[in-house]
Amino acid sequence: xxxxxxxxxxxxxxxxxxxxxxxxxxxxxxxxxxxxxxxxxxxxxxxxxxxxxxxxxxxxxxxxxxxxxxxxxxxxxxxxxxxxxxxxxxxxxxxxxxxxxxxxxxxxxxxxxxxxxxxxxxxxxxxxxxxxxxxxxxxxxxxxxxxxxxxxxxxxxxxxxxxxxxxxxxxxxxxxxxxxxxxxxxxxxxxxxxxxxxxxxxxxxxxxxxxxxxxxxxxxxxxxxxxxxxxxxxxxxxxxxxxxxxxxxxxxxxxxxxxxxxxxxxxxxxxxxxxxxxxxxxxxxxxxxxxxxxxxxxxxxxxxxxxxxxxxxxxxxxxxxxxxxxxxxxxxxxxxxxxxxxxxxxxxxxxxxxxxxxxxxxxxxxxxxxxxxxxxxxx
Amino acid sequence: xxxxxxxxxxxxxxxxxxxxxxxxxxxxxxxxxxxxxxxxxxxxxxxxxxxxxxxxxxxxxxxxxxxxxxxxxxxxxxxxxxxxxxxxxxxxxxxxxxxxxxxxxxxxxxxxxxxxxxxxxxxxxxxxxxxxxxxxxxxxxxxxxxxxxxxxxxxxxxxxxxxxxxxxxxxxxxxxxxxxxxxxxxxxxxxxxxxxxxxxxxxxxxxxxxxxxxxxxxxxxxxxxxxxx
Numbered sequence: 001x002x003x004x005x006x007x008x009x010x011x012x013x014x015x016x017x018x019x020x021x022x023x024x025x026x027x028x029x030x031x032x033x034x035x036x037x038x039x040x041x042x043x044x045x046x047x048x049x050x051x052x053x054x055x056x057x058x059x060x061x062x063x064x065x066x067x068x069x070x071x072x073x074x075x076x077x078x079x080x081x082x083x084x085x086x087x088x089x090x091x092x093x094x095x096x097x098x099x100x101x102x103x104x105x106x107x108x109x110x111x112x113x114x115x116x117x118x119x120x121x122x123x124x125x126x127x128x129x130x131x132x133x134x135x136x137x138x139x140x141x142x143x144x145x146x147x148x149x150x151x152x153x154x155x156x157x158x159x160x161x162x163x164x165x166x167x168x169x170x171x172x173x174x175x176x177x178x179x180x181x182x183x184x185x186x187x188x189x190x191x192x193x194x195x196x197x198x199x200x201x202x203x204x205x206x207x208x209x210x211x212x213x214x215x216x217x218x219x220x221x222x223x224x225x226x227x228x229x230x231x232x233x234x235x236x237x238x239x240x241x242x243x244x245x246x247x248x249x250x251x252x253x254x255x256x257x258x259x260x261x262x263x264x265x266x267x268x269x270x271x272x273x274x275x276x277x278x279x280x281x282x283x284x285x286x287x288x289x290x291x292x293x294x295x296x297x298x299x300x301x302x303x304x305x306x307x308x309x310x311x312x313x314x315x316x317x318x319x320x321x322x323x324x325x326x327x328x329x330x331x332x333x334x335x336x337x338x339x340x341x342x343x344x345x346x347x348x349x350x351x352x353x354x355x356x357x358x359x360x361x362x363x364x365x366x367x368x369x370x371x372x373x374x375x376x377x378x379x
Numbered sequence: 380x381x382x383x384x385x386x387x388x389x390x391x392x393x394x395x396x397x398x399x400x401x402x403x404x405x406x407x408x409x410x411x412x413x414x415x416x417x418x419x420x421x422x423x424x425x426x427x428x429x430x431x432x433x434x435x436x437x438x439x440x441x442x443x444x445x446x447x448x449x450x451x452x453x454x455x456x457x458x459x460x461x462x463x464x465x466x467x468x469x470x471x472x473x474x475x476x477x478x479x480x481x482x483x484x485x486x487x488x489x490x491x492x493x494x495x496x497x498x499x500x501x502x503x504x505x506x507x508x509x510x511x512x513x514x515x516x517x518x519x520x521x522x523x524x525x526x527x528x529x530x531x532x533x534x535x536x537x538x539x540x541x542x543x544x545x546x547x548x549x550x551x552x553x554x555x556x557x558x559x560x561x562x563x564x565x566x567x568x569x570x571x572x573x574x575x576x577x578x579x580x581x582x583x584x585x586x587x588x589x590x591x592x593x594x595x596x597x598x599x600x601x602x603x604x605x606x607x608x
Binding site: 010 | 439441444445448452453454456457460461469470473474477478481482532533535537538539540542543557561562589592593596
């Protein structure tokens with residue numbers, strides 16, 4: 001069909017209509033394309049990245065797992081515990097050094113009285129036992145000036161009572177004849193030392209990357225720390241104890257001397273080689289009140305509860321508190337032929353949930369009492 | 380881009396290769412050669428063949444897409460303007476069309492020319508735009524085929540732009556059929572399918588469109604003559 005002339009002209013000249021649209025058009029197209037392109041990229045990327053992430057995270061987890069768990073398997077949980085206690089003991093020796101230091105003014109005073117002593121004063125007592133003898137004379141001299149002399153080993157005491165304390169302090173009594181449960185302390189410490197040495201040597205062999213911190217080896221003499229007289233009847237308790245009959249795992253307790261008038265007990269509960277509970281108990285003699293106290297942290301609030309030693313006979317030690325009704329009222333230590341039993345009594349039957357969870361860890365047997373029966377720990 | 384060469388680096392490279400000073404003349408010759416080669420490369424890169432466009436667009440290469448746009452935007456803009464009245468709506472059609480081209484390029488089956496395929500997309504997009512506000516089958520059901528009029532005397536000096544201005548006064552249905560039949564060269568059957576109308580309607584619309592267009596032309600001439608007179 002032939003077109004009319006107007007159409008023919010239009011077909012012929014249609015190229016005249018061609019002109020570039022405004023630059024905004026391309027910008028809008030680009031924006032549209034970017035919008036459509038984004039989801040496609042998202043589909044591709046996460047898979048590739050996630051594959052890398054998974055590979056990297058697996059690598060990291062395996063390496064962490066190796067260092068954290070494989071190595072700790074070799075160390076027993078109890079060995080960790082003793083290392084902590086060791087730290088405490090070394091701290092104590094440092095304290096001893098600190099408290100035996102004498103002011104320069106006092107040095108001058110001593111040098112005036114006895115010039116031959118002046119040179120030996122710089123040496124701390126714990127470093128050499130030889131210093132013991134001359135120092136006792138120093139103490140004798142210094143006791144004449146009671147106000148300026150610093151009492152050694154006991155921070156809590158005020159100046160007048162310090163002089164009273166000093167008469168007792170240097171004496172060290174052997175464990176009382178009541179101790180028919182053989183004290184496992186020395187044997188245990190030696191065992192732990194050999195074990196620790198073997199672990200240390202193994203670590204040195206396996207990897208030289210991490211620095212190995214050598215801890216001070218506990219000497220057998222360290223157990224023969226001096227103890228004030230009221231606490232000497234607790235000497236039998238020193239050492240490592242274990243309760244194997246508990247339902248939710250095994251409880252261990254280790255009693256050590258941290259201070260002249262303080263005993264520390266680190267208690268732990270271990271379940272299938274994992275530590276699930278730990279607490280610290282202090283048994284100390286308050287010289288100002290002339291009383292023996294048991295200081296326990298019973299819950300997460302970190303509030304320390306004081307139990308006073310009220311009653312004692314040949315078998316039992318009664319620690320009582322009546323200040324706070326939300327905590328157990330009595331803690332009884334009962335000795336027997338093999339070891340001892342700790343009974344936590346809650347006579348009023350009104351305790352907070354935190355304390356309840358504590359008592360669960362302490363082998364709670366009924367609403368009113370938790371009982372743990374300890375025997376000496378043998379490897 | 381490999382063909383971009385930094386002359387400073389090149390001189391150093393040559394110096395390294397021969398381990399002695401290169402005469403400046405040799406260097407100039409080298410520069411001249413590289414310049415001519417670069418010019419040829421530049422031209423090649425800017426005017427791509429169809430297959431290169433398709434390859435680049437399939438890969439989602441933004442540079443190739445831009446080049447395709449630069450090459451065809453004017454042509455497709457002209458097409459869109461024929462169907463849609465305003466420039467703004469023609470630009471909208473263009474955007475839709477190009478987005479479709481870039482996104483649906485994987486459906487191009489290499490039957491017929493690439494440009495023809497793209498043209499069809501632009502025309503389709505234009506019709507889609509018109510369909511938004513206008514239903515062809517409702518407005519155009521005229522079964523009566525009018526008698527064809529005789530050809531009028533049309534002066535050759537009338538521009539395409541002037542004809543387009545006349546076409547803007549036509550109803551949408553008339554103009555669309557006129558565009559599809561006369562400019563795009565489609566058959567009445569195809570047009571009927573595209574617009575969902577009968578073949579007879581398409582025929583009658585075309586005749587009416589031509590008739591109206593001639594009337595408009597004569598009217599315009601008359602106005603021009605009175606203005607001149």
